[in-house]
Amino acid sequence: MTTASETTEDGRPPPSFQGRLKLDSFRFNADATVTGPRRSPRISRTPSLTAVPSTPSPVSTSRSPAKRRALTVADGASDEGDVSSPSSSSTSKKSTTLRTKRARQSSSYAPPSTYxxxxxxxxxxxxxxxxxxxxxNPGIQTARTGHAYAHPTxxxxxxxHSSGVxxxxxxxxxxxxxxxxxxLGLTNIVARPSRNGAELSKAEMDEGAAILEGxxxxxRPEAVCVVGxxxxxxxWRVRHGRAIKASEFHYGWQDEGENMGISKDGGVLREDERVEGVDYSADWKGARIFVATSTSGLAATLKPKEKEDIWRGxxxxVERRRxxxxQTALLTADG
Structure with a gap:
């Protein structure tokens, strides 16, 4: 209970801080025994003897599948030359092999039933x-319209026309x-339609090569133009039994040893195979081959000017032979 001497004139108790704050009692004292809340170890003068290992944060499952696949591949690549346990290395190799097999199985091939x-x-x-x-082979637009090379692109x-053909x-x-x-005549190495060439198989094209020879x-045209x-x-693969080398390929006229239509066994066509109006003289040396660029709008390897130069050959x-x-027809008519 407060006595009269302990009160002021207006009856209130005297101030306990005696007119000013005692800041010394609020200063930090590192030597003092900690009895309150635990302080941060960064400001402690005595480092801890047992360090707590940091736990790696887990990979977020909110990433998209493409990002997760990219991370998986990156992790697999980083294992090369790394000092890891045999089990982890084996697991990484197995997953890499599995991904490779899956990638090889994926293909844009479309069976004939598709179209x-x-x-x-x-x-x-x-x-x-x-x-x-x-x-x-015919594209979708060509097959639907019934006319060759019908796609606008x-x-x-x-x-x-621009080449003079x-x-x-x-x-x-x-x-x-x-x-x-x-x-001028038109045919294809593969008869069935598809959206693009990637939907065809090499076996189909190789089978078509034999049909073309026939x-x-x-x-017996004077020449054949391979469009692509x-x-x-x-x-070439069917004729030589191997893939053509980069040094062996060139656009334009091919060597006369590659002429098409000559029977390997030297045989002649049967009477029922012959066409009226075709000259089947024995001295025919086959049709010369001209390899031109693809005319598809998807083929952008060469520039338009480069394509025009090749086709101009x-x-x-054609202009000269026409x-x-x-001139021969004129002389025959006059004679």
Whole structure:
């Protein structure tokens, strides 16, 4: 209880801090025994003798599958040359092998049943052709319209005109009239349609190579134009039993030893295999081969100018042969 001497004039108790704060009692004293809350070890003068190992934070499962796969691959790559336990190394190798096998199994190949609802594209072939063009296979747009190289992005008809193979720009709807108009024929190494060349198998293309040899042997065009590198690679693989080397490939006219349509066994066509109007003289040396670039809009390896230069090599030959034929026809008519 407060006495009278301990109170002020207005009856209130005197201030306990005696007019000022005693800050000394609030200062930090490292030597004092800690009885209150634990302080941070960073400000402690006596380091702890037992260090607590840090626990690695787990990989977040909120990452996308692609990121998790990337992390897995990165982890597997970092194991090379690392000092890890045999079990972890074995596990990493097994998972890497499994990923490789899965990657190899994935393919864009589409079986024939995928586009079985689409009609096949008939050949445009006739006797006395200057050039028989060999394409890869009909695309979806071509199969639906029934006309060769019908997709708007395909450069085939434009390259024919700009190179001089045709005197004017021809429409895809005129593909059936090409033999009669300009002595040019159309066929493919694979008959069935697909969205792109990746959906075809090498076996299909190799089988088509043998069929092409038979067509050229029967119709005997003066030359054949292979429209695309992959087609020539397949023809070469079947002819030579191996893949073509980079040093062996070139666009343009191929060596006459590669001429198509010559029977290896020297045999002749049967009477029922022959076509009226075709000259089957025994001195025929086969059709010369010209390898041109692909005209697909997806083929962007070469620049448009480079494609035009390659196709011009065929166009110049066609222009010369067309003029020679016209001159021969004129002389025959006069004689």
């Amino acid at each position: 079985a609802h689409l009609p096949l594209l008939p050949d445009a072939i006739a006797p006395n052709l200057l050039v028989l063009f060999i394409g890869l 395909n450069l085939f008809w434009r390259l024919l 045709t005197p004017r720009l021809v429409s895809p709807t005129e593909d059936r009239q090409m033999p009669a108009m300009y002595s 067509k050229v042997r029967r119709w 590198k992959s087609i020539w690679e397949s023809l 065929l166009g110049a030959w 003029a020679e034929r016209a």
